[in-house]
Amino acid sequence: MSDRSDHNGAGMKLANGSRVAVVGGGPAGSFFTIFALDLAERTGLELEVDILDPKDFHQAGPAHCNHCGGIVSESLVQILAAEGISIPTTTVHRGIDSYVLHTDAGSVRLETPLQEMRIAAMHRGAGPKGAAVPSGHLGFDGFLQGLAVGKGARLVCDAVAGVEFREGRPELIGRNERYGPYDLVVGAVGLNPHSLKVFENALGRYRRPTAAKAAICEFRLGADSVHRCLGNSMHTFLLNLPHLTCAAVIPKGDYATLVVLGSRVDKTLLQSLLRSPALKALLPDGFVAEEKPACQCLPQLNVQAATHPYADRFVMIGDCGVSKLYK
Template sequence: MEGAQSPRPRDPMSGAQPLGLILRDGSRVGIVGGGPAGSLTAYFLLTFAQRVGLDLGVDIYEPRDFTTAGPGGCNMCGGIVSESLVQAMAMEGIDLPPTVVQRGLDSYVLHTDRRRVRVDTPLGEKRIAAVHRGGGPRDVLAVKWGGLDGHLLNLAQDRGAKVAAARVAEVGWDGGRPQIRLKTTVRTYDLVVGASGVNSAGWQLFEQLGVRGTRPRTTKAYITELHLGDDAVSGLFGTSMHMFLLDIPRLDCAAIIPKGDYLTVCLLGQDIDRELVTAFFESPVVRRCFPAGWQVEEGACHCSPKINVGAASRPFADRVVLVGDCGVTRLYKDGIGAAYRTAKAAAGTAIFRGVAAGDFRHHYWPTYRAIARDNAFGRLIFALVHGVKAFPPLLRGTLAMAADEHLASGPARRMSIVLWDTFTGSAPYREIFFRTLDPRFVGRLLWHSARAWNGAADTTGRYEGAKEAGHG
């Protein structure tokens, strides 16, 4: 259903629009949540409606003011927009202006306890964007940027969506149609879209509206924004995303992402707690990235948001559909990309097919399930990463293979492409997994690992210490 372009199917006998639950002229859609999933659903609903000449009203309910700095304006995320999403949005005419993109990233640096290796965009044209989600960290002196969420919400408004600055706490039914009830107003809709993410009590609203099945599974992550100033951020971290493969229990993935004057530090794994955060910052591998004697400032903006690690089992009911994190997302990466895909597929179904549970099952669920199924490969890949971390020759072989590829170009950069796509979320996990089964990939990795076993690989590659790359 992704990218639905076809007109609504007509009855083959009469040529009439199907009866049943469909959106008609004057229909109204209420969207609970104005993060990326909610704003993009509004954007696509109104774009597709215009395409078929449908007069549609769309209200977005969003309590946050994305122009303010600090937690009140922020949807808590690493802020990497994958290149596949940058490209997909550009094809829809959705550009990310320089005021939103804090830094274009063209490489990543992989840090382990023995060495670090820089991997440039494997196929030349690749770029990813680092953004803030709101007005910036709470200690920011002046809000100089626009955040991604505010930008997408503005796009939806430009298309005609109305935004109500309110948190939805009550819903109900009115003659077979869902209602959103605020303190002073009650509105009846032809479709309610759930886009409330996983960091609020939004799900119980959708259960009241008839969505059955299990809620998304979540775990706790950690993010902090560190102010270093533009010169230090550029000098120490450049235009690279920094990934850390450290042997710290429960830590699956750690990243430092340079943005303007700040660094975003993002830790993902199983129930990240204070002990794990301290272990990360005290690790010598992390310490050597910062100036000598540097300490995390007391009071730095930080949060422990929940992250979706398992999809809700049934994301729809008659006249109700869930998009983005409150339904399904990509494991650890490219959640904004998943919000985009589910938003577009749900909006396409509602406009071109109908808003009954059966319509969402047939035309929205395939996109949704494809994301959930791909995460099974993601789990396999992160298990492999754990295995590689635990077996030093394999880890050294992995780094040596990536470093050795810097003179190669295109598909010959097998390890670089696998690592790039894994850490940036730029390709489906399934695709990445099957690339690691290629005999040429396995052969090269075993060869480098055997050399590492014999102590030879540590002299391979140009990025030992990464100083030549201008980092550190």
């Protein structure tokens, strides 16, 4: 490994022909790529941008998903529209017009202004495990990644396992080959522990965000049952159950997505929640707490920002940097 020193900072400014690596092809990485290439075009700067991500967002199932409840807020929808980005109707599985808060004492409904359905419920990947993916259908991450590639980025289907330096510039060590050297490396790896360790080693002072445990379960109820039981509302739960912080049920086409956050998220907590009167009253007749989800994962949620999320030639963005907490 060569010395990472950069000769008193020479060459630290991006110029024509500079190479940028974006590690992680989720929304943070894709948004960075889209807006960086837009800005470069407006300023007459020619950049080469590689997006490195092992996932294939055309495939259903947890291996090709970034493990999230899949709610896009009204504010983000409006920001995207202002930038000329319109989320396709095939990506949005339900427009949300209200929130319903459920507690042990009862429930309250919170309507959006003018009852507009500007909050979007969608899958991050192509869909839950076993789902039939219609031709041309993309989840939110695949849609954004396609926009980034359309701007001129190169998509590399590989995971980054390490970083080395050549004459002060970082090279990325993939499973299949080496990439670079690069003038700038953007970390957009979410809370993936292996990727975070790679960047902690490369940046030196960077320390990953504090995270809380979560569980996401996709239950296939059928479109009619989802519409009848959940409507166009996102249902949130603040219940007096051991280890539960909060939970939510989100309607999405044929599926209801259950998101659970707590100090100890395990099968016992999930069963207790599914048996609770508040949640049982919401689910269709015949649904049993022991029913196996069509798809499930145990992700983490950012609850405290990272420290020192930057270094010479590196910057961390999204959940692995500074992000809205509990989003």
